[in-house]
Amino acid sequence: MNIAPLVQARGLGRQFRDGASEKWALQGLELQILGGEKLAVTGPSGAGKSTLLRLLGALDRSYAGELRVNGCELRDLDDRALARFRGQTVGFVFQSFNLLPSYSVGDNLLMPNVLTGALPAADALERARELLDRVGLRACWDQRPLTLSGGQRQRVAVARALLLKPSLVLCDEPTGALDHDTAQQVLDLLDELHAEQACTLIYVTHDERVVARCDRRLQLFDGRMAERQPGGSS
Amino acid sequence: MKSWRLFRLSITHLRSAPIGAAFAIAGVAIGVGFLVLFVGVGEGLRTRVLNEMFPANRVEFEPRRVKLFGIEGSPNGPGLSQAQVMALRDVPGVSRALGKQRSSFPAKLWGGARLLGFDLRSEAFFDGLPEALMATELRRSETRHRRERGQVERCDVAQDCPAGSSCHQGACAAVDWYERFHDRGIVRHCVKSAECESGERCIDGRCQRECRDASDCPGQRRCRNDACEPGKVCPRGERCDGKEPCPVVGVCEQTCEKDADCGRDGWCNPAERPQGCEPIRCRLHQQADARRISSKSRGVIISPCTGDSCRLKTPCSYGTYCAPDTPATLLGFCERPVPVVVNPLLMEIFNSDMADSLNLPRVADPQLLYGQRFHIAFGDSHFTEDAGTSRQQIKQAVVVGFSTLAPELGVALPLRLVRHHNRRIRGTQRVAAFDAVWVQTDRNERTAEVIKEAEAMGLSLSRRSRFARTLGRAVYVLYVAMLLLGLLVLSVSASNITQTLAMLVHERRAEIAILRALGGASWDVAGVILAQGAVLGVVGSTLGVLCALAVGEILERLIQWLQVPLLPEQLLVYPIWLIPIALTIGLAFCLLGAILPARRAIRLDPSEVLSQP
Ligand SMILES: Nc1ncnc2c1ncn2[C@@H]1O[C@H](COP(=O)(O)OP(=O)(O)O)[C@@H](O)[C@H]1O
Ligand SMILES: [Mg+2]
Numbered sequence: 001m002n003i004a005p006l007v008q009a010r011g012l013g014r015q016f017r018d019g020a021s022e023k024w025a026l027q028g029l030e031l032q033i034l035g036g037e038k039l040a041v042t043g044p045s046g047a048g049k050s051t052l053l054r055l056l057g058a059l060d061r062s063y064a065g066e067l068r069v070n071g072c073e074l075r076d077l078d079d080r081a082l083a084r085f086r087g088q089t090v091g092f093v094f095q096s097f098n099l100l101p102s103y104s105v106g107d108n109l110l111m112p113n114v115l116t117g118a119l120p121a122a123d124a125l126e127r128a129r130e131l132l133d134r135v136g137l138r139a140c141w142d143q144r145p146l147t148l149s150g151g152q153r154q155r156v157a158v159a160r161a162l163l164l165k166p167s168l169v170l171c172d173e174p175t176g177a178l179d180h181d182t183a184q185q186v187l188d189l190l191d192e193l194h195a196e197q198a199c200t201l202i203y204v205t206h207d208e209r210v211v212a213r214c215d216r217r218l219q220l221f222d223g224r225m226a227e228r229q230p231g232g233s234s
Numbered sequence: 235m236k237s238w239r240l241f242r243l244s245i246t247h248l249r250s251a252p253i254g255a256a257f258a259i260a261g262v263a264i265g266v267g268f269l270v271l272f273v274g275v276g277e278g279l280r281t282r283v284l285n286e287m288f289p290a291n292r293v294e295f296e297p298r299r300v301k302l303f304g305i306e307g308s309p310n311g312p313g314l315s316q317a318q319v320m321a322l323r324d325v326p327g328v329s330r331a332l333g334k335q336r337s338s339f340p341a342k343l344w345g346g347a348r349l350l351g352f353d354l355r356s357e358a359f360f361d362g363l364p365e366a367l368m369a370t371e372l373r374r375s376e377t378r379h380r381r382e383r384g385q386v387e388r389c390d391v392a393q394d395c396p397a398g399s400s401c402h403q404g405a406c407a408a409v410d411w412y413e414r415f416h417d418r419g420i421v422r423h424c425v426k427s428a429e430c431e432s433g434e435r436c437i438d439g440r441c442q443r444e445c446r447d448a449s450d451c452p453g454q455r456r457c458r459n460d461a462c463e464p465g466k467v468c469p470r471g472e473r474c475d476g477k478e479p480c481p482v483v484g485v486c487e488q489t490c491e492k493d494a495d496c497g498r499d500g501w502c503n504p505a506e507r508p509q510g511c512e513p514i515r516c517r518l519h520q521q522a523d524a525r526r527i528s529s530k531s532r533g534v535i536i537s538p539c540t541g542d543s544c545r546l547k548t549p550c551s552y553g554t555y556c557a558p559d560t561p562a563t564l565l566g567f568c569e570r571p572v573p574v575v576v577n578p579l580l581m582e583i584f585n586s587d588m589a590d591s592l593n594l595p596r597v598a599d600p601q602l603l604y605g606q607r608f609h610i611a612f613g614d615s616h617f618t619e620d621a622g623t624s625r626q627q628i629k630q631a632v633v634v635g636f637s638t639l640a641p642e643l644g645v646a647l648p649l650r651l652v653r654h655h656n657r658r659i660r661g662t663q664r665v666a667a668f669d670a671v672w673v674q675t676d677r678n679e680r681t682a683e684v685i686k687e688a689e690a691m692g693l694s695l696s697r698r699s700r701f702a703r704t705l706g707r708a709v710y711v712l713y714v715a716m717l718l719l720g721l722l723v724l725s726v727s728a729s730n731i732t733q734t735l736a737m738l739v740h741e742r743r744a745e746i747a748i749l750r751a752l753g754g755a756s757w758d759v760a761g762v763i764l765a766q767g768a769v770l771g772v773v774g775s776t777l778g779v780l781c782a783l784a785v786g787e788i789l790e791r792l793i794q795w796l797q798v799p800l801l802p803e804q805l806l807v808y809p810i811w812l813i814p815i816a817l818t819i820g821l822a823f824c825l826l827g828a829i830l831p832a833r834r835a836i837r838l839d840p841s842e843v844l845s846q847p
Contacts, residue, residue, distance in 0.1 A: 054841040087753015102246040
């Protein structure tokens with residue numbers, strides 16, 4: 001493909017200082033992710049998967065090497081631009097849902113727009129209702145997140161992640177806290193939305209069924225990478 | 235919309251920590267409350283108490299005394315000359331300088347039976363104060379007195395005001411009291427001319443102005459010293475400000491055609507050319523009256539008896555009494571009581587200490603003292619050797635007002651009277667000398683300069699003024715200390731707020747991290763925390779102001795109920811800037827307290843929080 005990659009990482013590394021010792025949680029990562037791709041990041045615990053996701057989501061910018069998203073070096077963005085990047089270009093889905101408990105489902109959905117002001121309020125409201133409808137929770141608009149089940153909460157989180165049509169959706173173990181059936185439902189939903197919204201989807205997961213749904217797998221070992229095709233024999 | 239949503243988030247967070255928030259609010263309320271209360275009391279003390287008793291623009295100077303072995307030189311030292319007083323008047327910043335003289339002769343005082351049920355006896359000490367100073371002082375206190383009681387009536391001309399009052403500076407003021415501080419009508423007995431003022435001679439045993447016609451008298455005054463408003467001539471037969479007829483005394487004070495022109499205590503002597511008013515001779519009925527002259531001791535008139543005005547064998551007219559020349563004689567003149575001014579402090583001292591120990595009723599309202607009559611025996615003493623009967627004199631006196639310029643343990647008399655008795659009883663070496671001088675500056679701030687200037691002229695602050703200035707400084711220090719205390723309480727509450735909010739930040743770190751992940755900038759997050767500080771600040775400060783006002787009200791009631799001496803009925807004074815400033819300070823301290831937690835929220839690493847399952 002001759003389209004410019006959405007994510008371009010060269011020699012990407014992240015070092016943590018643990019007391020006196022220093023440790024590379026991520027090192028020498030070479031990565032290109034294209035728009036619309038679906039990527040699974042796997043590896044044993046402590047391999048650096050979450051670290052990578054945080055870097056991609058601009059929650060952490062103390063990295064070594066290069067990391068460009070949409071051709072833009074994340075390290076060079078200021079606080080406000082980074083915040084806007086997180087709000088508009090990235091959507092997060094976490095293992096523990098991370099909904100705001102003091103807000104209703106509707107307000108939770110609208111929060112990215114409240115914070116970034118990307119859409120006019122009426123448009124955002126319309127899109128939020130659409131999305132909630134889409135994830136099958138239309139009736140829950142006024143409910144508090146704590147009254148919902150785990151699967152419902154994760155669906156709300158998915159809807160919230162997609163509100164501002166992000167080009168990059170980052171899911172850190174999205175099914176980790178869900179039982180098998182619910183997990184399938186959420187994954188199906190994510191697959192459908194991925195197709196509809198034409199976004200790039202990156203999973204961090206241990207789950208081989210998730211990996212099977214992806215185009216590509218990035219395997220990390222101790223901060224270093226080994227790339228493979230899913231189900232492939234290479 | 236964004237700020238509103240974030241604000242709502244702040245409130246929800248705060249509500250989840252009700253105890254911490256309550257403590258934080260209580261702390262701020264206490265701090266702000268103290269601040270308001272302290273300023274209220276401080277301002278009240280400064281303006282209502284201190285400035286009333288010792289106006290900051292008024293100081294008293296004395297000639298500097300040489301200290302010998304720790305004992306200050308005699309107060310009856312060389313005194314001040316007229317020239318020195320005039321020189322003070324030329325000092326920049328001085329709006330007036332008026333000399334005063336203390337009594338340097340023994341005197342006894344008794345009276346008060348009407349008020350207390352029996353006569354109170356005391357040794358008497360006087361200050362002779364210039365009439366001009368006293369008239370303004372009394373007018374001021376009287377106008378204020380009325381204003382405090384809500385009796386101000388606005389006016390343009392005297393006709394707008396009810397009977398008995400006149401228009402002064404746009405407000406009706408009764409002229410009853412301050413207009414009476416004049417020594418007109420009081421006969422000054424003498425043996426030789428040296429006992430009299432300059433320009434006077436001892437004629438027929440009393441001091442009289444030596445003048446044959448108006449040209450002998452200074453200015454347009456026709457010998458009348460300050461009988462009406464300064465500079466205003468009070469023509470024969472007319473009334474001063476529409477009140478009493480022009481009072482006249484002395485040989486050439488005023489020409490007259492009939493006795494009515496000379497007021498109650500004079501008659502028109504046709505032997506004088508041009509005719510002039512003279513005091514009326516009278517005789518007391520019995521010797522006891524000479525010692526115990528009362529308002530009933532009006533005696534009988536023995537001269538004059540001429541023409542249409544023969545009042546022979548009738549008593550002295552109403553408002554006057556027969557004042558004997560000496561306690562040894564029944565002969566005297568019909569005259570009005572000596573006007574005296576009392577220091578309000580005397581009332582307080584009487585009420586707080588004397589009344590109880592002497593088992594006397596308290597004098598609840600100072601007004602009761604107005605018009606009270608008592609006696610002064612000049613030259614007589616309970617303590618020391620008296621001046622001899624021929625030099626003694628008993629006069630009736632009447633309280634015409636209150637002034638802090640009067641001595642605390644004594645009364646103020648018209649200067650001329652005190653000077654006269656000083657000369658008569660102590661000798662003539664004190665002629666023209668003042669003991670001290672009252673200086674009024676045009677602004678409070680200039681007082682310090684004027685003091686320096688006066689000290690360069692060899693004068694020093696009187697003990698009283700020094701005390702007043704020390705007291706002023708003490709109150710000021712107290713005031714500042716109280717303010718600092720209030721600020722200290724606020725600082726403690728601020729650190730309290732820091733703790734509460736830091737705890738909230740820690741408890742809510744997940745939500746803060748979510749906000750950041752969803753596109754919140756550092757400032758949005760900081761805003762949430764600062765808004766919490768602001769909410770605590772506004773609620774706490776408002777509560778504090780309300781509590782302070784309530785406590786102030788209780789305090790006022792308590793003061794009224796306990797009748798604390800020296801404190802006015804309305805002690806607390808809240809300047810208009812106070813409440814906005816207090817609210818601002820409360821808010822500022824809370825925001826200050828919120829800065830640290832806000833920084834902590836900004837520094838919070840969202841990735842660490844969010845990746846925890
Ligand atoms: N904030 C941190 N401080 C210090 N070390 C960290 C921090 N975050 C991650 N690490 C280290 O980096 C390595 C990779 O962590 P992580 O990306 O969370 O692994 P994974 O998500 O693959 O389990 C781990 O060894 C962990 O100890
Ligand atoms: Mg992880």
